[in-house]
Amino acid sequence: MRTIAKLENVSKTYKLADDQQLEVLSQINLDVQEGEFIALLGQSGCGKSTILRIMSGLIKPTSGTAYQYDEKLQGINETISIVFQSFALYPWLTVYENVRIGLIKRQLSSSQEEQEITEAIRLIGLGGHENAYPKELSGGMRQRVGFARALVAKPEILAMDEPFSALDVLTAQNLRAEVIDLWKNKEGTFKSAFMVTHNISEAVSMASKIMILSSHPGRIVHVIENKMPYPRNEKSPAFLALVDEIHGLITTLNLPDTPKEHPISKAIFENAESKAFENIPYVQISRILGFLEVLKDDNGRTKIFELAAKMKEEFGSVISIAKAVEILNFIETPGQDVVLTELGRKFIEAESTNQKLIFRKQLVLMKLFRLIIDKLTTLKTLAEDDLKVEINNRFPYENADKMVDTIVDWGRYGEIFEFNADLKVFTQFEDSV
Incomplete structure (x- = not known):
């Protein structure tokens, strides 16, 4: 032909x-x-x-x-x-x-x-x-x-x-x-x-x-x-x-049981500390909560494509949400299944204040958020542009603008920092870790 x-x-x-x-x-x-x-x-x-x-x-x-x-x-x-x-x-x-x-x-x-x-x-x-x-x-x-x-x-x-x-x-x-x-x-x-x-x-x-x-x-x-x-x-x-x-x-491909390492990333990041930084999907809090509510109503376990049908979302979007929720340790994804963890069930069944506390504790365990907290503890403020530099150094193939938007959304919900959208500056939250 x-x-x-x-x-x-x-x-x-x-x-x-x-x-x-x-x-x-x-x-x-x-x-x-x-x-x-x-x-x-x-x-x-x-x-x-x-x-x-x-x-x-x-x-x-x-x-x-x-x-x-x-x-x-x-x-x-x-x-x-x-x-x-x-x-x-x-x-x-x-x-x-x-x-x-x-x-x-x-x-x-x-x-x-x-x-x-x-x-x-x-x-x-x-x-x-x-x-x-x-x-x-x-x-x-x-x-x-x-x-x-x-x-x-x-x-x-x-x-x-x-x-x-x-x-x-x-x-x-x-x-x-x-x-x-x-x-x-x-x-x-x-x-x-x-x-x-x-x-x-x-x-x-x-x-x-x-x-x-x-x-x-x-x-x-x-x-x-x-x-x-x-x-x-x-x-x-x-x-x-x-x-x-x-x-x-x-x-x-998107939710491997064994985390895959990008060959180019391996050449760029030589130390174990750098490799451990989490790649945060571009998913808003509202979608994480909706995902977990549907999963909870399905007895905490279902097939990922069945979950997409119930959410009336395209399969690729649900994959992205699942990545985000798995990073937070609220689900596990053996094979094509999505399973609500004990922590995930505790989170989605909690009232709003306790949900924020649980979410905050999970963010503090993530190295990228820990880096932000440490910089704010030392410097009191962190410019958005400086955070983008950190992201570009660690994730050269990601869109830093979108990742910052997600970080702001998650961090505000978990109350670990404040973000001034006009000045484009992060500051400490009054009760942050």
């Missing part, structure tokens, strides 16, 4: 405030061949959309090379059309006029344009709505306009960035089936599809190949060939088994 698009050793680093370097992608290698439907699966913030944009030529990699066929990509990859999560329609244009935008590069005559637009509108089920404006359409119909606009460009790759996540369950299910039909029957003219998603069932339902991306920085860590025939029965044993397998892979 011919390779339509390829990324070779692609990495992407962003320069943040204070000259902080944030690597979001590292050594990405993938190709999209004719006839493939690839789903790129990973939790929010792992760099999935960045990969799609680099492949499409919307942004450039920091290192590595993007290819269109066998040629290095120069500018926009015109073999790719993108369907975005947010619909991205012009509100002052009709359905017909919004779809027509997809023809800008094709330079057709007026009669050819009309024929192509009418056909795209027919294929995607928008007949009769040509003269409607986006505000007159439901979310599902607006997303159909986005698909029609992408299809009218006659792409070889239909790229989709979380295209169904803003839709209700039934609308998303119907539209997914229609996209598969267009791809399989070649009515949509696109030869291949590349979809970014955080939805495991969606990936298993649609893709012929599933790639799982790790986080901080994003790396492709698993590639799964999905050979189930279409249309796929989401209740079949084979479908459910693959969903469970992927749940297990993502859970193990």
Whole structure:
């Protein structure tokens, strides 16, 4: 099969405030061949959309090379059309006029344009709505306009960035089936599809190949060939088994039973004291409390993916919350299970004042919070910028701004320091340890 698009050793680093370097992608290698439907699966913030944009030529990699066929990509990859999560329609244009935008590069005559637009509108089920404006359409119909606009460009790759996540369950299910039909029957003219998603069932339902991306920085860590025939029965044993397998892979990747050590971190941090600093997930207190309440109501033990369903949260978000709660020793995560510890039960069943005391004691045990407390004891104040320097030194691949936001949220709740958001300065809490 011919390779339509390829990324070779692609990495992407962003320069943040204070000259902080944030690597979001590292050594990405993938190709999209004719006839493939690839789903790129990973939790929010792992760099999935960045990969799609680099492949499409919307942004450039920091290192590595993007290819269109066998040629290095120069500018926009015109073999790719993108369907975005947010619909991205012009509100002052009709359905017909919004779809027509997809023809800008094709330079057709007026009669050819009309024929192509009418056909795209027919294929995607928008007949009769040509003269409607986006505000007159439901979310599902607006997303159909986005698909029609992408299809009218006659792409070889239909790229989709979380295209169904803003839709209700039934609308998303119907539209997914229609996209598969267009791809399989070649009515949509696109030869291949590349979809970014955080939805495991969606990936298993649609893709012929599933790639799982790790986080901080994003790396492709698993590639799964999905050979189930279409249309796929989401209740079949084979479908459910693959969903469970992927749940297990993502859970193990993000909540390993044995803590993993990043090879680059090992080279940077030579002493045991530095290695022991905890990497704090970007999770707010309210979400920790909600997570523990749901777990308590489930008798203190459940599967992580079942917990995500009960919380009505995406699986990746629940993984991040579980990481945070495990750092606090409120849960254990053997295999795919989440188990409330004795301390965790004591915490979630306590009244508000005692919850804060328990939380405070756990923070004091964490080296990063201990460092802040020690500096405040000595210096009385700590500038936010100085804390970011400490974070950058210990966690070069993390977003220091987001980590500081989490530290402030946790520290205020545990009442171990005060933080002046105007002056961006930490000070001692009156009764802090």
